[in-house]
Amino acid sequence: MPRINFTKKAIDSLPIPPDGRRATYTDNKVQGLELRVTSKGTKTFSCQRWIKATGRPERVTLGRYPGMTIEQARKHALQVSSAIADGNNPAEVQRQLRGEPTFEDLFADYMKRHSIPRKRTWREDQRNYDRHLAPTLGRRKLSSLARKDFAQVHSAISKTAPAHANKVLALCSVVFSWAIGAGVWDGQNPAASIKKNQVRSRDRFLQHHELPRFFQSLAAEPSDTARDFFLACLLTGARRANVLAMRWDQLDLGEGVWRIPDTKNGEPQLVTLASQLVSVLEGRWQSASSPWVFPGSGKTGHYQEPRKGWERILARAQALGIVKALATAEAWEDSLVNEAAELALTRPHHVQQRYTVEIERHGLDPESFALANLRIHDLRRTLGSWQARHGASLAIIGKSLNHKSVQSTAIYARLDIDPVRDSVTRAVDNLLAAGGLSELGEVVPFDRSRS
Template sequence: MPKLTFTKRAIDDLPLPLEGKRANYTDTKVPGLELRMTSKGTKTFSCQRWVKATSRAERITLGRYPGMTIEQARRQALQISSAIASGDNPAEARRQLRGEPTFGDLFADFLRKHSVRKKKTWREDEKNYNRHLAPTLGSRKLSSLARKDFAQIHGAISKTAPAHANKVLALCSVMFNWAIDAGVWDGQNPAAGIKKNKVEQRDRFLQHHELPRFFQALAAEPSDTVRDFFLACLLTGARRANVLAMRWDQVDLAEGVWRIPDTKNGDPQLVTLASQLVSVLEDRHTNVSGPWVFPGEGKTGHYAEPRKGWERILARAQALGLVQAIATAEAWDDPDITRAVEIALTQPRQAQRLYADEIRRHGLDPEAYALSKLRIHDLRRTLGSWQARHGASLAIIGKSLNHKSVQATAIYARLDIDPVRDSVTRAVDNLLAAGGISEPGKVVPIKRR
């Protein structure tokens, strides 16, 4: 049987055997490790060792190349050789190998015993596993997994989503740490020590000059649910998931408060409702039936996917920005501006195509007027930034946004709802005034134009 130092290039360059024949090669580095190759090009690793008890050589199939890498085959061949040297027969060694949990088995245990019980984001763990990990690692034995396997997955995701790649890598590392602590796995953590991507901390929020067209684009939204949902996100600073799941039995409109029983950080939160938002919610309460403030048609019963509505609002806001820039550059008359604004609000994509070239002729960049980098979560940050702009302390901001930190927890515990209400009210008054919605202190519900 020919000997060969197994490398990827050497194995890939092996000639095909004659039709109906099979070629066998042995590895020069690990005794007993073999590669069998059929005339159709199928390559399979196996381990052949002499068993003293039976006085004959026994072969144990390991896996197919390239699904099983050379390093993995060598590692398993050494494990089997060690088991046989300890007196186990090949059948027992095979059972031990097959009985070892796969990465998919580990994730199933982790999800059921830890993630679902301890994490509110367990569905995100499940989604990330199914999308990024199951296709390549799900069927692999834990002992076959190496640091480079996780580095490769991290690198592949990093090409398009560096921050998300860090989350997937963190999930893998947490899984192994949990398995080690729970006694499910007694090996090392192959996902540890991999350098994560440097991700810039987001500090995006709606700027003063962006507010008028954002509110104008929001008011033009034909769906009451979409319009009121994003207004609630902005004026409460609450997390998107909490606003989506808002229930009428959690809201006291007379007192202007909303009690969220369960938040991301594990604590209930008392959210103050600005008078402008109370007016909107009172109108919804009159016209919306059922337990949900923002009902939907999905499994949850409430509004669940605001992405398309968000894209419509951003498209209108960009179109309005283009109209404003051209009107200023060309000194349009009011009738021309009115017609252009109507197109921007009702047919924003057409307006973008119509005015983009004209914007460029003036030496301007159409993307400078887009709010495409604005995310739904940035509405939460917008309220906090306006609170800070109008004199709120970090403690007040932390209380109103339900931030949780070791250093500030003691301070938050001493605060009641009144100073929080004052701060939010001032911020909302000035925020709406900057957007051209109302004068400070004046309650004007946002209605569709």
């Protein structure tokens, strides 16, 4: 039986035996570890050890290569050797190996006992597992998972989403930390101490020159639920999850106040409602048939996934930017401006097709007119930014947005709702004015002079 150093290069280059034959190779690093190669090219790790009680050797199958790595096979072979040395039956050792929980088992236990009962963001945990962890790590035995496995997952996600990669890595570490604390795992935390990506704090918000296009695109949104939802996100600065779950019994429209009973930082929040938003909510209340301000058809009963509506708004805003640039460059007549603007608001994806020649002639880049990288969460940041622009203190902004920090929490707690209301009202008035609106729902003529 040939002895070789089990390396990826060595195993991948092993010859395929003739039909009906099988070749067996022994690792020269871990005693008893073998690799059997069939005539069909199947390569299987096993551990063969001499059993004193029977006076004959026994073989325990470990797993197939490359699904089981060399490092994993060596680790399992040492476990088998140790168990047999302690007098355990090889068949029992095999059953223990097969019965060891997988990462999928551990994560399900974590969700059931910790995440769902205690975390408002448990659905995000499940989505991150399903998308990034289940395909590669879900079926792996816990003892086979090493630090490099989680480092590879982190590295793969980092190529396109560095900040999100950090979140997924943190989730993995939390799962193992919980398991160790709960006594369901007595090993190490393989996701700990992996270097995270350096990510700059995001400071994107709607700029002055972007507001007219944004408000025109928002007003043209055919779904009143999506339109009013995004408006509420912008004018309250509240977190998306809280706006989605807004209930009528949390609102006092007469006083212009929304009381959120449970927020991300674990404390209730009193949100001041600008008069413009109160008018919109009063309109929704007149036809309300659900306890939710933004009802939906899903299990929760409220609106859940606003992403498609958001994409429609951004597409219209980009199309308006293209039309405006062409109108300025070619001095279009008002009739053509109005026609093109209507097309941008109703069929935005056709704008680029219709004006392809003009766009190329002027050397315009359609992507330069997109509201680049604008996310739904940036609407929350927009209100705070406009408050700061118009003189609000950091304490007032923190109270408005329900920020929580060691340094400023005591200050926030002493603030009254009135200065917060004044600050939000001033910010909303100026924000709407910059967008060419004085009252919500007003149709604003297309102004080519605005950038």
